[in-house]
Amino acid sequence: MKDLLxxxxxxxxxxxxxxxxxxxxxxxxxxxxxNKYSIGTAHHKVIHLVSTYEGISISELLKKLKITKQSLxxxxxxxxxLEVINFKKDEIDTRIKHxxxxxxxxxxxxxxxxxxxKRIYNALLESSSDEVVNFDKVLKKIING
Amino acid sequence: MKDLLxxxxxxxxxxxxxxxxxxxxxxxxxxxxxNKYSIGTAHHKVIHLVSTYEGISISELLKKLKITKQSLxxxxxxxxxLEVINFKKDEIDTRIKHxxxxxxxxxxxxxxxxxxxKRIYNALLESSSDEVVNFDKVLKKIING
DNA sequence: TGGATATGTCAATATAACTTACCTATTATG
DNA sequence: CATAATAGGTAAGTTATATTGACATATCCA
Numbered sequence: 001m002k003d004l005l006x007x008x009x010x011x012x013x014x015x016x017x018x019x020x021x022x023x024x025x026x027x028x029x030x031x032x033x034x035n036k037y038s039i040g041t042a043h044h045k046v047i048h049l050v051s052t053y054e055g056i057s058i059s060e061l062l063k064k065l066k067i068t069k070q071s072l073x074x075x076x077x078x079x080x081x082l083e084v085i086n087f088k089k090d091e092i093d094t095r096i097k098h099x100x101x102x103x104x105x106x107x108x109x110x111x112x113x114x115x116x117x118k119r120i121y122n123a124l125l126e127s128s129s130d131e132v133v134n135f136d137k138v139l140k141k142i143i144n145g
Numbered sequence: 146m147k148d149l150l151x152x153x154x155x156x157x158x159x160x161x162x163x164x165x166x167x168x169x170x171x172x173x174x175x176x177x178x179x180n181k182y183s184i185g186t187a188h189h190k191v192i193h194l195v196s197t198y199e200g201i202s203i204s205e206l207l208k209k210l211k212i213t214k215q216s217l218x219x220x221x222x223x224x225x226x227l228e229v230i231n232f233k234k235d236e237i238d239t240r241i242k243h244x245x246x247x248x249x250x251x252x253x254x255x256x257x258x259x260x261x262x263k264r265i266y267n268a269l270l271e272s273s274s275d276e277v278v279n280f281d282k283v284l285k286k287i288i289n290g
Numbered sequence: 291t292g293g294a295t296a297t298g299t300c301a302a303t304a305t306a307a308c309t310t311a312c313c314t315a316t317t318a319t320g
Numbered sequence: 321c322a323t324a325a326t327a328g329g330t331a332a333g334t335t336a337t338a339t340t341g342a343c344a345t346a347t348c349c350a
Binding site for chain 1: 171
């Protein structure tokens, strides 16, 4: 990054505004479907993570979501009632609970994901692979900053 | 985008997870300072927008934030009580109210922005200008999708 | 003059998070 | 083996941010 023209305050402000819009819209798109199952974005995030990290533990979920266990517990209870997740005790350390999506859960995840995917997918379709790779790279750098 | 390898579901899921993390962290960094002034992220967003779009109208704010006027009004009242914003009637159409940050507001914005900036700034410093340009391009495409 | 626009406000409700506090069960360690 | 640390659960109350619905006022435009 030699060309510091890219780092003017106004440009950073614009980027922050865009990050807000992208996040909001990405997590607003699925809301009609979430409503259908009487769940919200908090549940969606858990379903998303459990879909990506099958068998993730409760404490790993807490670290990724950065919420309190009381908050997570409410969401997990709802998902159990909705019959979309199940738990399996760790065979070695039985304190640890692993979370999985069952078939219904996987189906609902895909249904949600379809609506959420469109926005990202269409944007990436219109992008060069360089653009996509760079997009991902910068996201990673922001996260690890 | 010819190389469809970049568009596997797992990659899209990872991107969505990263968008969530980047948004959350970007708007978590300033919270210590927001606490100091007894305001929250909702107030921060308004201050941010008014800083970028000086003299923005109420209805323009509503369009950008995509919240109800009841919600916005609560936030604006708090900001008036904190004495960081003021209003000016449009000279032609007196129904329209323009919002401005006063000196205290500008100072507080900068204080908040400093903490928020670090994360983005450091990431961009470590990036090539191509990466930064592409990052911005893809964000725009996601927004306009 | 009547309809649309810009804004304000009251009341009730929902969602998702928080703090504080305390609990059990299990594993790891001195 | 005793004790600390870890993984997880739970209860009560609170806060932040948003919603819906209804209604009010002032101003502009055709």
